[in-house]
Amino acid sequence: MKIELNGKKALVTGSSGGIGLAIAQGLAEAGAEVVLHGRNADKLAAARAAVASRHPGARLGTVQSDLATADGAAALCAAHPDVDILVNNAGYFAPKSFTEITDDDWQYMLDVNVMSGVRLSRHYLPRMMAANWGRIVFISSESALQIPAEMIHYGVSKTALLGVSRGLAELTAGTGVTVNAVLPGPTRSEGVAGFFAEMAREQNVPQAQMESDFIARHRPSSLLRRLATVEEVANMVVYACSAQASATNGAALRVDGGVVRSIA
Template sequence: MKIDLSGKLAIVSGSTAGIGLGISKALAEAGATVVVVGRDTAKVEQAMASIRQRVPAAQLRGVTADLGTVQGAEKLFVAEPRADILVNNLGIFNTVDFFDAPDSEWTRFYEVNVISGVRLSRHYTPDMVKQGWGRVIFLSSESGVATPADMINYGVTKSANLAVSHGLAKRLAGTGVTVNAILPGPTFTNGLEDMLKDATAESGRSARDEADAFVRKARPTSIIQRVADVEEVANLVAYIASPLSSATTGAALRVDGGVVDSLAI
């Protein structure tokens, strides 16, 4: 089986670091032209340099835009009016007690984690429908089906990602455009390292060992009993972005290490 995305244009939101950067590398490696999008020009350029280290012949374009805002989305639409593959990866997370999260924090999470993907999907899918082919992928989370007590606002937005992706898949039935959601579990990214930095300093463990310990403590149902690597998530996204996945749509695909203890989803 060979994943070949030659001739396809992929836009990956929030792609300057973490899972988004890993996805961009995987898509570039499969031959897609990848649009890297982030809020900081220097970070966009650094991300493209990182991709080229792995894929020297990568076809890349960069856009600096805050996709959590209407203005940022419009800036992207002007720079890149169409796409064959849209990966709605942009997202923020933190740990906060339910009673300490004000309305403004709920609104901020919803705008970035949910509405950004809605805006991009609304813009890019009509052209996909016209050409009879396209891939829309939402990065949800295992937290969308097993909401953590200390990340309720985050979990709610990830549940919303599932609802949007499933509904949009039905809306685009028969068009050749598939829409799916990917549900990563805890994944070893800079964001997770930052979240655990105090615990890492206190324990004296390496960042990776601390992350694995976090999984065993905070996500005890994990079957792999460790964090996932970014590449493990990106590999699934690359397959779903490819022509090989044409019979998969409206799905919620887990790469959570078995955290969700269920026979379904």
């Protein structure tokens, strides 16, 4: 299967690093024009350079905005009012005891992880429907199905994305537009790698051991028995954005390494 996205314009939020950057790389490889997004100008410039280095001649754009706010989402939409592919990847995680999660913590988690995608989809979906072609992908998590006790607010935000994704997909019936969610399992993104590196330093153990211990203790149902790579997650996203995935709509596509013990 050769995925070709020539002539398509893709926006990947939170793509200055980690899974988002890997998705941007994959879409650029497939021939799409890619708009990278982030909050930090230096990281965003480095991400653009990384994609350009791997894919010389790729059509690339960047936009800097804070998607935790309505103004940030509006600025992004104004900069790029029309796209064929929207990957709602912007998000963050924050391990914290439930009793210590404040109202502000809850609100910020929902603003970043949920409302960012809601606002952008509200803008781009009608335009895709008018064109009778489009792809919206929400990056959820296996934590949406198995809420992690160590960060309940994160899990709840990812569950919400499944509801939004499926609801929007219902609106696309009979059109060339699809809306899907992708559920990564534990993945060695920059943020996750940094988290484990810090824990390894604090406990004076190798980072590889820390990662292995985490999977064994906190994700014992994993069949992969390791962290996924960002490229493994990106491969699923690129497929969901392709013409070949035209019959995949309203789905929750798992790249969880078998963590979720379910056949449905």
